[in-house]
Amino acid sequence: MSVREQYSVAIIEPSRIVSEGLSAILHDSDFRVVRQFETVDDFNQWEAALPEEKRVDIVLLNPVLLGTHPSQPLNGLFPDACSSLVAMLYSYIPPELLLEFDATIGIDDAPTTIIEKLRDAVATAAKRLDCQNIDKQELTKREKEILAYVVKGLTNKEIGEKLCISIHTVISHRKNIVHKTGIKTVSGLLMYALFNDIVTADEIPQE
Amino acid sequence: MSVREQYSVAIIEPSRIVSEGLSAILHDSDFRVVRQFETVDDFNQWEAALPEEKRVDIVLLNPVLLGTHPSQPLNGLFPDACSSLVAMLYSYIPPELLLEFDATIGIDDAPTTIIEKLRDAVATAAKRLDCQNIDKQELTKREKEILAYVVKGLTNKEIGEKLCISIHTVISHRKNIVHKTGIKTVSGLLMYALFNDIVTADEIPQE
DNA sequence: TGAAAAATACCAACAAATAGCGATTGTTTG
DNA sequence: CAAACAATCGCTATTTGTTGGTATTTTTCA
Known part of the structure; x- marks a missing residue:
């Protein structure tokens, strides 16, 4: 994942308005929305068929799709944590559910803010990868x-x-x-x- | 504000469902909902007419009523910070807007959780008052x-x-x-x- | 499905920190 | 000078944290 590369993004979001809005905003940035999904299952199905190296860089996910139960689906979602996970928020989500996300985007964030947050998220994910490779032992x-x-x-x-x-x-x-x-x-x-x-x-x- | 006292609560919340629900939940606790409002203005009008010592202990406020602009209305709301300010959340609120609240209540919090959070909030407010009175001294x-x-x-x-x-x-x-x-x-x-x-x-x- | 990892729970002995007291010796300063 | 403050030392009692174990249950994953 080099610096000047275009980052690929998958959106998992039940609201078409939000989903399309995000796509439009990201259209002129170095983030490329490769696919939009309405449920986690749809995404999983698609992702499973992909070769490892074609996985998206960023998954933009509305946490409401995970239900109120904590992180069970999340672990299955990214076993190798190779992608960056970003939450799309416009309803209330308990803070503890957001712990595993690399960033959160609010419904009233400005386009520049959104892009900035996505950049931070890829940086965080990269750092997390480093830590996994280099660090002796990761905390659970x-x-x-x-x-x-x-x-x-x-x-x-x-x-x-x-x-x-x-x-x-x-x-x-x-x-x-x-x-x-x-x-x-x-x-x-x-x-x-x-x-x-x-x-x-x-x-x-x-x- | 003694320990065994009933704490008075004002609710400022546009949704009647939420407002009534909170009142019902607090009905059997040591928190007494003295009044419900649908806008900040309504509350301010009511509060202005009150003598200092009759101010409520807790103001439960939905932050959406403050708009997206940061804390300007908040400062005006509690110049002396004698009350505890608690946010009622069920839509997405930018984190920076929540900084001035003593606690936040989520839409899916259990009654016991809510009461616990309110207790924490009054404790926080009391501590804040102490800090204000014993103004900070420089270390030697x-x-x-x-x-x-x-x-x-x-x-x-x-x-x-x-x-x-x-x-x-x-x-x-x-x-x-x-x-x-x-x-x-x-x-x-x-x-x-x-x-x-x-x-x-x-x-x-x-x- | 079976092994490994993670999360959970408990014990005992010891180390460290905190709370609430008081007290002495200088130094500064109005 | 007296009052205020800084720095020092002391005590008791209680709470909290550390350390080094063992052991069960649940989850994960190959």
Whole structure:
């Protein structure tokens, strides 16, 4: 995936208006919409028939299509995480469902904003690939979730209550996080979390 | 605002369904919905006529009523920030618009979740008031020195050894730092230290 | 379908941090 | 001078985190 290349985009979006609008906006950019789908199943069917190297660079997906249940379909969607996943938002989506997306586009975003966000998303995906290849050990989804709460300053007990798991489990996850990253201090973990897009700076309570 | 008090709530929400639903859910809690409005103007008119001490504890507001323009109406809404402001979300709202809210309620939140979030919101508002009253003081040179070591991940004992002072002194300094800044978590302190040029990012050990 | 990985849960002993107290010694400053 | 502040040190009690285990259930995937 070189820098000056045109990036291919697939849109999975139930609303034709939104779908067509996005296509129009991306028409004059270096993002090329190769196909539009109305359901995840349609997309999966199409994608399955594709050779590995013809996979799209970006999948623009409306999270409502995933239902309220968390990330089960997502894991199946991108086993190798070779594509960048971007959420198209115009109805309320619980924040925890958005964790696995590389970016989110709002219904009232300006065209320039949208393109900018897509650029960020491919960069994030590229970084994620690097991390997978280079990094010794990637954190699991659950571990990232725990880490996010840790650097936000919640105690183990609070995290356990929030995720409805025992404090022992939280402690176990923390042990694994420390072991995998080799980072023992909260400050170091915060830097790691910021650097790896597990949290953003504005999520850290300054009070 | 004592602990066992009933908190008064005003709802500003264009959808009657949502508005009534919230009222019903809060009916059996210690939150009392005193009035429902469909526009911000309606609310402002009502609120203006109220004596200071009769202001509601919580304003539950649908952010769509604020338009896409950022927080101008919000500042006017609560000049003294005596109330807690909670967002009612069921359509997409740009994240930056949600910064000034003490909490956000999603359309699919369970009643217990809603009540929990409202409780958090009043706590946040109370803390915000405290911060405003005890206006922030500057840290002393020694305190900054301690803070630098804290965010670098040294323990109190290590800091004491490094500076050739007792661990009790370190603890005292830390207490003063927490009290002056109002920041209790290491992550928050790191952000503070970075923001105030007490440390730089590359000084934070990522191991 | 069977093995591996991830998530879950628990224990015990120890280390570290926090809260709430007080107290002494300088230094600055109105 | 007296008051305010900074820096130092001390105590007790309690909470929270760390470390190094073991073990079960669920999920994933080849």
